[in-house]
Amino acid sequence: MRAWFLNPHAKKLCLLLCAVPFFLLLIKTINDQLGANPAEALIRSTGDWSIRFLCLVLCVTPLRVMTKTPALQRFRRMIGVTVFVYVSLHLFCYAGFDMGFDWDDIVKDIFKRPFILVGFMGWVFLGLLALTSSNRAIKTMGAKRWQTLHKLVYAVALLAVIHFYWMKSAKHNFEEVIIYAIILGALLTWRVVRFLKTKMAPLVIS
Amino acid sequence: MWIKSPDQRLQDSLSQEITPKEVFEGRRTTLRKLASAGLILNATGSTLSAYAQSSSNVQGGGKLPPLPGAHSNVSGAVLMEKPTPYADASSYNNYYEFGTDKADPAKNAHTLKTSPWSVQIEGLVKKPMKITLEDLLKTHPMEERIYRMRCVEGWSMVIPWVGYSLSELINKVEPLGGAKFVEFVSLADPKTMPFVGSGILDWPYTEGLRMDEAMHPLTLLSFGMYSELLPNQNGAPVRLVVPWKYGFKSAKSIVKIRFLEKMPATAWNKAAANEYGFYSNVNPNVDHPRWSQAAERRIGEDGLFAKKRKTLIFNGYEAQVGQLYAGMDLQKNF
Numbered sequence: 001m002r003a004w005f006l007n008p009h010a011k012k013l014c015l016l017l018c019a020v021p022f023f024l025l026l027i028k029t030i031n032d033q034l035g036a037n038p039a040e041a042l043i044r045s046t047g048d049w050s051i052r053f054l055c056l057v058l059c060v061t062p063l064r065v066m067t068k069t070p071a072l073q074r075f076r077r078m079i080g081v082t083v084f085v086y087v088s089l090h091l092f093c094y095a096g097f098d099m100g101f102d103w104d105d106i107v108k109d110i111f112k113r114p115f116i117l118v119g120f121m122g123w124v125f126l127g128l129l130a131l132t133s134s135n136r137a138i139k140t141m142g143a144k145r146w147q148t149l150h151k152l153v154y155a156v157a158l159l160a161v162i163h164f165y166w167m168k169s170a171k172h173n174f175e176e177v178i179i180y181a182i183i184l185g186a187l188l189t190w191r192v193v194r195f196l197k198t199k200m201a202p203l204v205i206s
Numbered sequence: 207m208w209i210k211s212p213d214q215r216l217q218d219s220l221s222q223e224i225t226p227k228e229v230f231e232g233r234r235t236t237l238r239k240l241a242s243a244g245l246i247l248n249a250t251g252s253t254l255s256a257y258a259q260s261s262s263n264v265q266g267g268g269k270l271p272p273l274p275g276a277h278s279n280v281s282g283a284v285l286m287e288k289p290t291p292y293a294d295a296s297s298y299n300n301y302y303e304f305g306t307d308k309a310d311p312a313k314n315a316h317t318l319k320t321s322p323w324s325v326q327i328e329g330l331v332k333k334p335m336k337i338t339l340e341d342l343l344k345t346h347p348m349e350e351r352i353y354r355m356r357c358v359e360g361w362s363m364v365i366p367w368v369g370y371s372l373s374e375l376i377n378k379v380e381p382l383g384g385a386k387f388v389e390f391v392s393l394a395d396p397k398t399m400p401f402v403g404s405g406i407l408d409w410p411y412t413e414g415l416r417m418d419e420a421m422h423p424l425t426l427l428s429f430g431m432y433s434e435l436l437p438n439q440n441g442a443p444v445r446l447v448v449p450w451k452y453g454f455k456s457a458k459s460i461v462k463i464r465f466l467e468k469m470p471a472t473a474w475n476k477a478a479a480n481e482y483g484f485y486s487n488v489n490p491n492v493d494h495p496r497w498s499q500a501a502e503r504r505i506g507e508d509g510l511f512a513k514k515r516k517t518l519i520f521n522g523y524e525a526q527v528g529q530l531y532a533g534m535d536l537q538k539n540f
Binding site: 029035036037038039040042096097098100102105109113115166167169172173 | 478496511
């Protein structure tokens with residue numbers, strides 16, 4: 001298994017898997033299989049895939065540590081950029097299919113509605129992370145500062161849950177939101193616990 | 207009223223240009239127009255209008271028993287816009303008793319038992335009664351009403367409903383002077399409706415109208431659509447259709463109608479009072495807190511890249527219902 005993760009083709013396969021939902025949606029769009037309201041279906045499903053990939057990318061480090069599989073780290077960047085791509089598609093579908101690319105209306109809508117503003121902020125944060133995702137960016141910024149910046153992903157997780165919660169709030173239909181909130185909450189808690197342990201460990205020894 | 211509106215004439219002639227089938231339907235429409243405008247001699251006119259009235263413009267699914275409706279003379283009752291394909295109107299539904307996804311009702315509502323069915327009419331009326339569906343169907347001749355349907359979520363359809371004005375039933379039960387509001391209670395049967403009992407709404411689903419709204423001739427008690435009985439997912443066997451209000455005001459699968467002095471609580475208003483008011487008249491100038499109501503997507507018609515069409519005040523029925531709200535602040539009474 002570990003050898004498999006180090007296989008030169010493993011990354012290509014990962015990329016292919018990340019692209020599967022995109023191509024499925026594309027095929028459905030072309031074949032008119034998105035139901036009576038294709039615009040709504042595209043906006044919702046790109047949003048769904050965004051939060052799913054966000055959960056996935058936040059799984060990488062805990063899985064790596066818990067299973068002691070450093071090779072998993074190779075896939076983190078790609079999955080992270082995938083999150084940004086799906087959120088961008090989500091924003092594109094909203095701007096195009098819901099707002100008809102009317103930029104004045106879109107800007108007004110973003111600032112008028114907290115629900116959309118929160119989603120938009122998440123996209124901006126992810127954009128910063130995607131822009132600084134190259135090795136060169138890490139070198140230029142320095143590892144420490146780069147790491148600090150990339151902690152923004154935790155804020156994105158919080159914004160994503162708020163955005164999704166507000167979207168569902170009036171309908172009192174929170175099942176899905178609760179599931180994602182639990183997954184993301186658990187992944188963040190694991191990090192907090194790990195941080196506290198490493199901080200506390202020297203104290204305990206001394 | 208058809209001939210007056212330039213917009214509608216435009217719609218009409220456009221739809222006639224699309225396919226030969228449309229041409230055929232357009233011809234029938236023209237006959238109807240001519241007949242109703244009295245432009246054809248009496249004897250010929252009656253034959254032609256009978257022909258024009260003989261069937262709906264659009265095909266139903268062919269699986270449910272037919273329920274034809276005669277041409278309606280109520281102002282605003284026959285919209286000259288292209289009806290939504292039956293497949294869309296019967297597969298994209300909000301009927302939360304059967305699930306929250308819009309594909310759920312069509313999948314789950316087969317469990318709904320629509321026979322035997324009766325509607326309890328009670329409250330401030332001289333003749334309270336429990337009326338069976340069979341008697342309801344016989345209360346007044348069926349009419350076809352082609353209405354716009356605007357969902358609060360920002361999409362719309364054009365649906366040829368079959369039924370008669372609710373006022374026909376109201377007159378039959380003779381409301382007392384104190385009756386100011388009418389409440390509609392939908393079926394809430396946890397055995398056949400999988401989502402009754404979930405915390406989404408306070409079941410049973412209830413809706414309400416002011417007495418003058420309920421008595422308006424456009425307010426329809428509907429039993430069918432597309433010249434067939436209503437599919438379960440569309441609110442069989444009997445539902446309300448209030449075309450100038452957001453779709454959720456039109457209660458489905460009604461089991462009780464109550465005449466009240468005070469404004470009744472309504473299901474969505476109880477769930478989120480800041481988002482869904484008692485009136486919920488279609489109004490492009492009053493936004494939903496989370497989205498604009500200025501435009502809408504016509505299901506089955508507006509393509510992915512088409513700009514959404516402008517939403518009309520009172521869903522385009524201002525001429526008919528505007529006076530009901532004269533002097534009211536519609537921003538406050540949303």
